Amino acid sequence: MGFIASVKAVAYREAVWFRRFLADYAIAWIMPLLFALGMIFLPASVSGLSNVVSRLSAFVGKHLTLEQAIVFSVCLSSVVTVVAVVVGDMSQTIISEVKILGALDTILMSTSVTTYFAAVAVVRPLILTLASTLYLLPPLAMVEGLHGLVIYVQCLAALLISGIALGLYTTALSLPIAFFTGVSRPWILANLLVPAILAGTGIYIPITMVPTVLRLLALTSPSIEMCRTLQIVAVYSSLSRAVDALGAIAALLAIYVAIACGVGKACDVGARR
Amino acid sequence: MRSSVTRLARLLYIGLNLSRMHLVSYVVNGLSAALWLLVVFVPTVVLTGHPLHAFRVFLPGVFAMSVGAIGMWIATEFTRWSVYQGLTDMFRECGLGVLHYLVSCVIVDCVAMSVATYFITACGVAAYISSSLSIVLPQNPLLFLYAVALSVAPYLLCGAATALLYVRTRISGAWTNLFQMALALGTVVPPKAFGIPWLALVNPATVVAEVMRCAYGAPSIPPSILLPLAPIIAGIEIALAIALAERADREIALRGIEFRF
Numbered sequence: 001m002g003f004i005a006s007v008k009a010v011a012y013r014e015a016v017w018f019r020r021f022l023a024d025y026a027i028a029w030i031m032p033l034l035f036a037l038g039m040i041f042l043p044a045s046v047s048g049l050s051n052v053v054s055r056l057s058a059f060v061g062k063h064l065t066l067e068q069a070i071v072f073s074v075c076l077s078s079v080v081t082v083v084a085v086v087v088g089d090m091s092q093t094i095i096s097e098v099k100i101l102g103a104l105d106t107i108l109m110s111t112s113v114t115t116y117f118a119a120v121a122v123v124r125p126l127i128l129t130l131a132s133t134l135y136l137l138p139p140l141a142m143v144e145g146l147h148g149l150v151i152y153v154q155c156l157a158a159l160l161i162s163g164i165a166l167g168l169y170t171t172a173l174s175l176p177i178a179f180f181t182g183v184s185r186p187w188i189l190a191n192l193l194v195p196a197i198l199a200g201t202g203i204y205i206p207i208t209m210v211p212t213v214l215r216l217l218a219l220t221s222p223s224i225e226m227c228r229t230l231q232i233v234a235v236y237s238s239l240s241r242a243v244d245a246l247g248a249i250a251a252l253l254a255i256y257v258a259i260a261c262g263v264g265k266a267c268d269v270g271a272r273r
Numbered sequence: 274m275r276s277s278v279t280r281l282a283r284l285l286y287i288g289l290n291l292s293r294m295h296l297v298s299y300v301v302n303g304l305s306a307a308l309w310l311l312v313v314f315v316p317t318v319v320l321t322g323h324p325l326h327a328f329r330v331f332l333p334g335v336f337a338m339s340v341g342a343i344g345m346w347i348a349t350e351f352t353r354w355s356v357y358q359g360l361t362d363m364f365r366e367c368g369l370g371v372l373h374y375l376v377s378c379v380i381v382d383c384v385a386m387s388v389a390t391y392f393i394t395a396c397g398v399a400a401y402i403s404s405s406l407s408i409v410l411p412q413n414p415l416l417f418l419y420a421v422a423l424s425v426a427p428y429l430l431c432g433a434a435t436a437l438l439y440v441r442t443r444i445s446g447a448w449t450n451l452f453q454m455a456l457a458l459g460t461v462v463p464p465k466a467f468g469i470p471w472l473a474l475v476n477p478a479t480v481v482a483e484v485m486r487c488a489y490g491a492p493s494i495p496p497s498i499l500l501p502l503a504p505i506i507a508g509i510e511i512a513l514a515i516a517l518a519e520r521a522d523r524e525i526a527l528r529g530i531e532f533r534f
Contacts (some may be wrong), residue, residue: 023444023445023447023448024445024447027447027448027450027451030451031450031451031454034454035313038313038317038457039316039317039320040320042317042331042461042462043317043318043320043321043322043327045462045463045465045466046321046323046326046327046330046331046463047321047322047323047327051321051322052320052321052322055319055320055322056320080312185297185298185301187298187301188297188298188301191301191302191304191305192301192304192305192308194305195305195308195309195311195312196308198308198309198312199308199311199312199315199397202315202316203312203316204316204319204320205315205316205319205320205401209315209319209401209402210401211400211401
């Protein structure tokens, strides 16, 4: 079974599975909205709404109204969702498929570790990113009207590219942990990696405020560039202004492909032996 | 009296041994919770423009909210995930129920984990906003301990209420993610934001948040009324928790419970 056939098989499985995770998706839509609104109204409970909006304006370097601040906050919350869903779900699935579910026999019989996990790393982030960021559409359309749709499409383009990069990043990290270490609980990597990357990205605060250790960890993933892209899209609604950040994500993507393929090959050889 | 004390001691012993089996998961989950709280609260604290004051207002709220949320997760574990491993059945075969499971987890999950997570989070936030870690320490340690002791009451009440909800419905345990957000009103969102601060006491965890705010010198409700009132509220909460947990047990006895995710 080649790469394309594996992609088809994984896509079929994801489509069949989809209904089972509807409750999780509903939560993945509501939580970031609460998070985004909390980011504006919670500090406002201490120091007033206008103060918070002016601080956000100072952060993005352009005067924002309350509506624009909300759009900005909602767009950025998708970084949290995508990192949490893609990195969290994929690393848990990879480790439990290898360690607990025993999917390895089927994989080795029909294809190779590299092909299967490469197919998963492309198909799953696409579906997960698209489905988990659908919540962006209603608030953007409500606040900005038709222009909100333009922002949504640009956000989605940036998120899909970063989603695939995150998927490959997770694969490159999780495969050696699943095959060559004694980590037996699938949630251990996911529970630590996701919040550590997000805390290191510093989403709503200048990256210079983030402690160095967390920042270095976040720099290994595409999350910082992803965050920068979304900030530019949310404020200026122009993806072309973010072309250098997108280029950085693409460069990281290439590096992750190389690492993931190398690691996959080593795991395949190790498992067959 | 004596038998109930030994029973409590046995429950705590069971809880300690159960948590020893999952030591790695506990460490990971504590760190994970602390990191998530950093993701949420560092920007919030920074965006207020008065980070030190915001630190003293929000962080006690975080403690209170996480205590309630832990209660909810423990109840979810008992009525959803642990059904598969047979832990729920094992407890019920020994004549124990929802409240006993919650009590058995009190030392490790409620007190030790929430205090540890709180201090890791507080040190983390302090690392972002200030150069010294001394802002983490409460001005009045006795009131801090008082708040930690009071936290058992909302833990039990939130846990019992969640257990009752889950044994009565077939919804996925993932919804606990959302229910715990309701606890933010009155705890993380300070009672001042409600107009009438007393309204915030509807949330069972508010008392804990307010007493801990007193320990940091930033209360919304006057301490002279709050501090004597707190044990009365806690007593009512525990009585309610016992009643709700009994109803949940009766529900399981009537209809049984099956594994759902």
